[in-house]
Amino acid sequence: MIKEKKAYLEKVMQEYDRLADETRILTFREPVAYVYRPLDYAREAHQSYLRQYLSKEPRVVFMGMNPGPFGMAQTGIPFGEVGQVREWLNIHAGVYPPECTHPKKPVMGFACQRSEVSGRRLWALFRQRYGSTERFFSQNIVINYCPLLFLRDSGANLTPVQLSLTDQRQLTTVCDESLRRLMHHLNPVYLVGIGQYAAQQARKALADTSEIIVSSILHPSPANPQANRNWAGTVENTLIENGIWL
Numbered sequence: 600m601i602k603e604k605k606a607y608l609e610k611v612m613q614e615y616d617r618l619a620d621e622t623r624i625l626t627f628r629e630p631v632a633y634v635y636r637p638l639d640y641a642r643e644a645h646q647s648y649l650r651q652y653l654s655k656e657p658r659v660v661f662m663g664m665n666p667g668p669f670g671m672a673q674t675g676i677p678f679g680e681v682g683q684v685r686e687w688l689n690i691h692a693g694v695y696p697p698e699c700t701h702p703k704k705p706v707m708g709f710a711c712q713r714s715e716v717s718g719r720r721l722w723a724l725f726r727q728r729y730g731s732t733e734r735f736f737s738q739n740i741v742i743n744y745c746p747l748l749f750l751r752d753s754g755a756n757l758t759p760v761q762l763s764l765t766d767q768r769q770l771t772t773v774c775d776e777s778l779r780r781l782m783h784h785l786n787p788v789y790l791v792g793i794g795q796y797a798a799q800q801a802r803k804a805l806a807d808t809s810e811i812i813v814s815s816i817l818h819p820s821p822a823n824p825q826a827n828r829n830w831a832g833t834v835e836n837t838l839i840e841n842g843i844w845l
């Protein structure tokens with residue numbers, strides 16, 4: 600059993616190394632001025648997350664869009680708000696900040712004092728419902744569709760849909776193919792897109808290759824007015840109604 604799990608983890612970690620390699624060679628035009636690649640500079644922390652918490656074939660995969668500047672960009676963990684990662688996931692090392700960052704969005708790793716609201720809300724919900732990491736990760740895992748953070752010259756965040764059409768096409772081609780390979784290894788029953796973009800990309804990428812049931816939940820970003828009105832209760836009801844949380 601231990602050998603089987605080790606082989607399984609190695610395949611998943613190799614897939615993330617391949618995704619890092621394939622996205623590293625991509626170049627992006629305006630309005631992109633900075634690209635952060637946490638699968639490179641926070642690889643050690645990200646692999647610690649997988650080693651500790653990836654169960655063989657989780658029942659549910661929760662998938663976000665891409666790293667946030669004060670979440671995965673700092674910790675290497677999807678939706679990785681520093682406090683939740685340090686205190687609940689018990690990961691607090693393995694980030695080596697890159698040299699080229701925007702002065703308004705430095706990579707401080709686990710010394711970052713900013714809290715990413717989206718990550719804090721998401722992990723707090725899981726923590727409240729499951730109590731322990733062992734219970735949550737025995738059935739679930741959290742990933743991101745795209746491993747890159749994009750910033751404007753001003754330091755403002757850019758989502759993948761705000762890239763040029765050419766850049767969107769090259770990025771989604773790589774990320775779609777990676778998602779198909781990753782889902783082949785994980786083989787979940789459900790993939791839950793955290794926000795509509797993640798769900799749409801999953802449906803498109805997996806349409807012809809998978810029996811995975813794709814659904815979505817409300818994104819926890821405070822920029823979404825709906826998320827500021829009982830986000831946790833709304834999401835819990837959605838997951839229960841869809842049979843994802845029993």
